[in-house]
Amino acid sequence: MSEPADTIDGPPDGAASGDGRITIVGTAHVSQKSVEEVEETIAAENPDIVAVELDEGRYRQMQGEEPEDLDASDLLKGNTVFQFLAYWMLSYVQTRLGDQFDVKPGADMMAAIETAEEHGIDVALVDRDIQQTIQRFWARMTIREKLRMVGGLAFGITDSRVVGIMVGLIVGLLAGPGIAIFGGAVGITTPFLATITGAALLAIAAALVIDTVGGTVLDGDDRFYAAIAGGLGAGIVGGLVFGLADGIVDRFLGEFAITIIGSMSLGLGGGLAFGLAAAALIGLFGSTEPEHQGIDEMDIEQLTDADVVTVMMEEFRQFSPGGAEALIDERDAYIGHQLVALRNAGYHVVAVVGAGHRAGIERYLADPSTLPPMDSLVGTEKGRGIPWGKIIGYGVSIAFISFFVLLAMAGVRDGFLLRLFGAWFVINAVFAAGLAKLAGARWSSAGVGGAVAWMTSINPLLAPGWFTGYMELRHLRVNVGDISKLNALLSDETRAVSDIVSDMFDVPLFKLIMVVALTNVGSIIASILFVAYVLPLFAAEIGGVDGVSRLMLEGARNSAELIWGVLR
Structure with a gap:
């Protein structure tokens, strides 16, 4: 069940009007029970305004309007690309939850808007612009926290073996130049690199042939895996064991080309071996399936229980104190500012917010003097x-x-x-x-x-x-x-x-x-x-x-x- 709606009377002494009050409904954004709770509360309270945890951009999108074009000058900047990727991955996780429980993400906010319209009640958008929130969220996180978050989400949305192989490729790309520079000191000679070069060229040629021929009988992943396996087999057996391409390499490639191709091939080969080993360990000691399958065991209605939400928020705060400040605390204060202003103006407001924000907002409504200045909650922020x-x-x-x-x-x-x-x-x-x-x-x-x-x-x-x-x-x-x-x-x-x-x-x-x-x-x-x-x-x-x-x-x-x- 959603948390029971609480009413915060006000305003405090000295306010412009004395009959404003706020009724807060804490919801889970992918919960059908939350949708019902929102509809029932608005119908029972019949407020002057329904306030929702949305900014203008998300509200317009929920209303079915054409999404705004992205600002190229922002999107193409390095940090903004990473901020967008973080936003996209978080959006994907919420979408998966919504699919699992057959509720469209944001259904609680949509229910609030539609119920308000049915009763002729005005809607107030009280959340901070999502772009500012994501930018400040990203800027507040340390490099280590960013890597942990992206890595954790990557394991959550794809086969963890694929992640291991990708890590191996990155290791290989970095190792190749190192082999070229320092390989001689550890016994990696030019003739050895020539053999590796021949094996790499044989592997590529075999993979291309198998991919072309396999297209007539195989589809999708089977065709891809057949080409990779066949190419590796040809390279190892024909190139490394029998040296079938050594003569061609010596005749047509100079020492410079051999050094480049051989060292990069050796680096990539070692990196892939590392990745495959990591994938095998993941397969032995952990699930190879995306983590979202564990959602089956989750009771989505428990997400709005006060104790569960508190634990979730504290876990995220331990993971990234700075990120939690931007994503949770600052938005609590921003929404608190909006609601205090409406209450001071004498309005009766039903505020529909995520359960994780409820406690923080209620503290600010109970004591508005603790609200930080609004100027400190808006705008972009430089990284720390x-x-x-x-x-x-x-x-x-x-x-x-x-x-x-x-x-x-x-x-x-x-x-x-x-x-x-x-x-x-x-x-x-x-x-x-x-x-x-x-x-x-x-x-x-x-x-x-x-x-x-x-x-x-x-x-x-x-x-x-x-x-x-x-x-x-x-x-x-x-x-x-x-x-x-x-x-x-x-x-x-x-x-x-x-x-x-x-x-x-x-x-x-x-x-x-x-x-x-x-x-x-x-x-x-x-x-x-x-x-x-x-x-x-x-x-x-x-x-x-x-x-x-x-x-x-x-x-x-x-x-x-x-x-x-x-x-x-």
């Missing part, structure tokens, strides 16, 4: 703590510029520096544009992202994905209604994962975010590959690492002498 991302970004920029300047001051010929810069430009352009195109970007959009990637990769205030995204928005119309489409796709358990992912790319909002994200990822990968592979190749022309160090010291001395001469 040390901005390590910006510090690292500026450090990279300074190091990159210093490298070229010091070499120039040491007298390194212009042709060498131009070729080095050209390599930096090309590798960034290829990877940024290539991954943007892989995400479905138009050629013009991918080209713009690739063209600016060399510059944005050393500037912490810019990202190539922003430019690609702005170009894509000339042809895409994204709005918040896309979230519902994504939730519907993710909730379909009857289709293959590959088909669901393919359809998700047809949703403009998801496509835009993936285009932006993969463009940025491409630039990051290119920067790592440049340092790990390209830079050592060029350094060999001027004496290797020792030669570069000597020239940079010489450039520093020349710069100091020049500056001293100007100042004297």
Whole structure:
């Protein structure tokens, strides 16, 4: 059952009117009992105003109006993308609860609005704008809390084995450049990398053939798994055991290409092995199914019981004190401000709010003097703590510029520096544009992202994905209604994962975010590959690492002498 409605009389001494009062109904947003409680309370109280825990945007969407287009200038900014992803995942969890109990999320608020309209009662929207809430929620969380939340939600909405494999791929991408740089110190020789390169090329070729042939007899995940298994088998047996591709590699690929392909293949192979091991452990000691299946054992009506709600709120507060402050405490105060104002104006109000907010709002209604200033509850907020991302970004920029300047001051010929810069430009352009195109970007959009990637990769205030995204928005119309489409796709358990992912790319909002994200990822990968592979190749022309160090010291001395001469 929903909590019994409480009436908070007021206003306090000195208020403009003495006959205003607030009746609070605490609800669960996916509870049919809550819907009935709301309808009965409004009919019995016949208030002047029904206040609901909604902002204008969510209210308009509930009324069936066309969702507002998203502001591209906000959506394409790095932190805003993560805030949106957090909002989307939280929305998905609520949607799953609603599906499980056959109640549309927000049915309690919709019932309040419809009942008010039936009785000719005005509706007041008393919640803070959702975009401000999510932004402040994200800014208040620490990096560790953000990673825990995203990781926990990821395990909740997908097969945990998939998460393990994805982690393995990330480990592999990071390990590849490390193998190229330090592999020689642990016995990883060029001939060994040549064998790995041959095995990787055989695996790719076999996978492509199996995928093409398998398309005639297999569908969806079966076709994908057959291609992966067949490719790995061909690579291991034909490449590693029998060395069938060694001659081809030695003849057609140089040492530089062998180092790149071999080290990345070895890194990815090791990363996938790590991921598969993690997946096996998950399979042995935990469920491999999405956690939302545990909802079957939950009594949704208990969500409105005071003790249960208190425990849930305290658990979230322990997980993220800052996040709880923005998501719960600040909204309690914001709604409290709105209700106190209505009560002071002499209105009889029935306020329909989530059960988790009820206790906090009632405290403010009982003693409005404890309300924090409204100015402290609105607007955006900067993240707390040390901005390590910006510090690292500026450090990279300074190091990159210093490298070229010091070499120039040491007298390194212009042709060498131009070729080095050209390599930096090309590798960034290829990877940024290539991954943007892989995400479905138009050629013009991918080209713009690739063209600016060399510059944005050393500037912490810019990202190539922003430019690609702005170009894509000339042809895409994204709005918040896309979230519902994504939730519907993710909730379909009857289709293959590959088909669901393919359809998700047809949703403009998801496509835009993936285009932006993969463009940025491409630039990051290119920067790592440049340092790990390209830079050592060029350094060999001027004496290797020792030669570069000597020239940079010489450039520093020349710069100091020049500056001293100007100042004297």
